[in-house]
Amino acid sequence: MQFPPWTDEHDQLRETMKEFSETHLRPYAHEWDKAGEFPREVFNQLADLGVLGIRFPEEHGGLGLDWWYTCAFVEGLSYCRNAGLMMSILVDTDMATPIIAEIGTEEQKEEFLAPVIRGEKIAALGVTEPGAGSDVAAIRTTAVRDGDEYVINGAKTFITNANFADFITLAVRTGEAGHGGISLVLFPTDTPGFSVGRKLDKLGTRSVDSCEIHFDNCRIPVKNLLGHENAGFYYIMTNFQGERLVAGMMANTSMELNVADAIKYGTERKAFGRPIGKFQVWRHRFADHLTTIEASKLMTYRAVAKIMSGQDPTKEVSQAKLFAGDQAQKVIYDCLQFHGGYGFIEEFDVARSYRDVRLITIGGGTSEVMKEIIWKWEEMGG
Numbered sequence: 157m158q159f160p161p162w163t164d165e166h167d168q169l170r171e172t173m174k175e176f177s178e179t180h181l182r183p184y185a186h187e188w189d190k191a192g193e194f195p196r197e198v199f200n201q202l203a204d205l206g207v208l209g210i211r212f213p214e215e216h217g218g219l220g221l222d223w224w225y226t227c228a229f230v231e232g233l234s235y236c237r238n239a240g241l242m243m244s245i246l247v248d249t250d251m252a253t254p255i256i257a258e259i260g261t262e263e264q265k266e267e268f269l270a271p272v273i274r275g276e277k278i279a280a281l282g283v284t285e286p287g288a289g290s291d292v293a294a295i296r297t298t299a300v301r302d303g304d305e306y307v308i309n310g311a312k313t314f315i316t317n318a319n320f321a322d323f324i325t326l327a328v329r330t331g332e333a334g335h336g337g338i339s340l341v342l343f344p345t346d347t348p349g350f351s352v353g354r355k356l357d358k359l360g361t362r363s364v365d366s367c368e369i370h371f372d373n374c375r376i377p378v379k380n381l382l383g384h385e386n387a388g389f390y391y392i393m394t395n396f397q398g399e400r401l402v403a404g405m406m407a408n409t410s411m412e413l414n415v416a417d418a419i420k421y422g423t424e425r426k427a428f429g430r431p432i433g434k435f436q437v438w439r440h441r442f443a444d445h446l447t448t449i450e451a452s453k454l455m456t457y458r459a460v461a462k463i464m465s466g467q468d469p470t471k472e473v474s475q476a477k478l479f480a481g482d483q484a485q486k487v488i489y490d491c492l493q494f495h496g497g498y499g500f501i502e503e504f505d506v507a508r509s510y511r512d513v514r515l516i517t518i519g520g521g522t523s524e525v526m527k528e529i530i531w532k533w534e535e536m537g538g
């Protein structure tokens with residue numbers, strides 16, 4: 157059997173996204189990165205292409221497709237050469253919303269998921285707090301029940317899409333301390349008492365905002381609870397698998413495109429009378445990197461296959477993100493080095509990639525946390 161199981165349809169989606177990204181997004185990569193924002197209109201363009209709900213049910217406007225199509229989507233989108241923009245889009249499509257498709261009520265899907273697919277609403281994911289990142293079970297933002305409403309108080313930080321978001325898939329404490337007292341709610345950002353605070357000045361992924369957000373006696377209806385009360389930790393961990401998988405895909409595509417650029421640059425730039433790509437030290441290094449990229453992609457595809465088989469993909473996803481994230485640091489470091497001084501100049505994609513890729517070993521679960529998870533699975537027998 158062919159692996160990965162690409163069909164003409166996958167290739168077509170990848171090509172469509174590549175063409176769209178190269179034409180409509182890549183020309184602005186540097187400008188948007190410098191400005192620290194991009195036009196909301198991009199979401200409408202993506203909605204027109206029909207790609208904001210690839211795995212979501214057709215009855216809510218999605219395409220009802222599977223993870224291999226998400227893979228093709230991310231691979232094509234990566235030609236925008238702007239990880240901040242990609243983060244914003246993937247938070248909307250693959251980090252904040254899949255859990256709604258999975259466990260949301262029909263009413264929640266109509267109110268929150270369908271407008272995301274149409275590009276009318278943008279979603280954010282609110283888990284991390286100033287005092288709790290890796291340790292999700294330590295979150296302190298409270299949701300106290302008062303009749304048919306929850307009253308929410310607290311703060312979150314590092315929230316991607318904070319200024320764009322029409323709603324937040326939000327982790328709150330509804331019960332006892334620890335992982336057993338957490339719930340997920342759908343929080344509309346026009347709720348009185350909600351405010352977006354400081355926009356964080358980041359090393360990379362600068363095209364999208366990451367902000368602190370605050371909740372001051374915010375009242376939302378109890379019907380906005382996702383799934384069961386106090387089962388939120390489990391939902392977050394399930395949801396993390398998709399988030400980590402697309403992060404791994406982003407690292408792979410970034411490595412792939414930057415190595416391709418470097419190899420091309422090596423045929424153009426000369427030193428000591430010959431193209432720098434002719435120096436054996438670099439040829440060997442890029443041969444190593446091409447091999448690493450192939451291995452990393454296969455690990456990611458293996459994790460996709462595990463999800464598709466209906467089995468728990470936690471170990472494979474954690475390994476794929478760990479490997480892709482860690483390797484990308486080395487590979488893109490070398491791609492920049494190979495460009496010499498030009499690699500340090502922002503007009504070259506590699507400078508931005510070098511800054512952007514740093515996030516992959518941190519966001520959505522750090523490399524150390526991935527190792528903890530992998531080791532726990534090993535202890536449990538695999």
Ligand SMILES: Cc1cc2nc3c(=O)[nH]c(=O)nc-3n(C[C@H](O)[C@H](O)[C@H](O)COP(=O)(O)OP(=O)(O)OC[C@H]3O[C@@H](n4cnc5c(N)ncnc54)[C@H](O)[C@@H]3O)c2cc1C
Nearest residue numbers: 281282283284288289290314315316518519520521522524
């Ligand atoms: C640009 C950006 C965008 C983000 N977007 C979002 C978003 O949209 N929504 C959201 O909810 N969050 C978001 N995050 C938060 C991100 O998921 C967290 O930063 C990440 O989970 C790490 O948490 P922390 O920053 O609090 O680090 P900490 O948890 O404080 O970790 C600090 C260090 O301690 C290490 N450490 C922690 N626990 C262990 C352990 N058990 N064993 C060994 N080492 C350990 C970590 O690996 C790390 O090196 C974003 C972050 C960034 C930087």
